[in-house]
Amino acid sequence: MSRTKVVPIPVLGRRAVNAYLLLGRHPILVDAGTPGSGRRITEQVAAHGVDPEDVRLVVVTHGHIDHFGSAAELHRLTGAPIAAHTADLGPYRTGRAREPYLPTGPMGRLMARNPKLHEKAEPFEPDILLRGERGLADFGLDARIIPTPGHTAGSVSVLTDDGDLVAGDLIANSFMGLIKGRPANPPFHDDPLANLGSLRAMLALKPTRLHVGHGTPLDPVRADRWATAEQRRLARLAARGKLRVRTLEPDDEPARGAEWP
């Protein structure tokens, strides 16, 4: 088993929006940034000594445009297939996230007014459709993709055999990374309780570090304490009938991409 290195690729700001380069026997990208950031991502990949054309796979964690916005462009620039979960095919095929965004707090309510969130990204068709868990050894990485629904229906995370969890928007840093290392919700979740269930399932696998879409890495022990408090907060909201949820209904999915066995 080779050691896998997880390299953050900032897409916006210092760490406001991240993609990740995973270096094992072959390089793999996780997430594709906002629309128009393909070059910024491949330039950073090259700066880490990796020829972008050697990237074996691009895993898209979910159907929000700060994560899939440059997927089509990265596919052209690297030639790598794109893997994504079938349950977010609607956003991938239309280039638009599901609306309305459901804010997790004041930050989300503020951000929901940002016109950039409602822009259309270039649509793409995943080359590899994910449904369940899938190992990445045949792509040269000792890691697996694990569905972690809740933030969106088709959210996935990547867990390396070394214990690094690349978690997309399963959890974030406070204020989109402004308060480093402090666990928080990202601005939106479709189903906060389902997301928390996915987070706790991932923490039960004892990851050593969480690498997130927004902010710096999080300590799992701190994330676990935060999850316990968040469980109580969500229970209080639910009891008052104040928990907004979008039912996690997977999109219709006539098989067009290659089936992932």
Ligand SMILES: [Zn+2]
């Ligand atoms: Zn998201």
Ligand SMILES: [Zn+2]
């Ligand atoms: Zn995000």
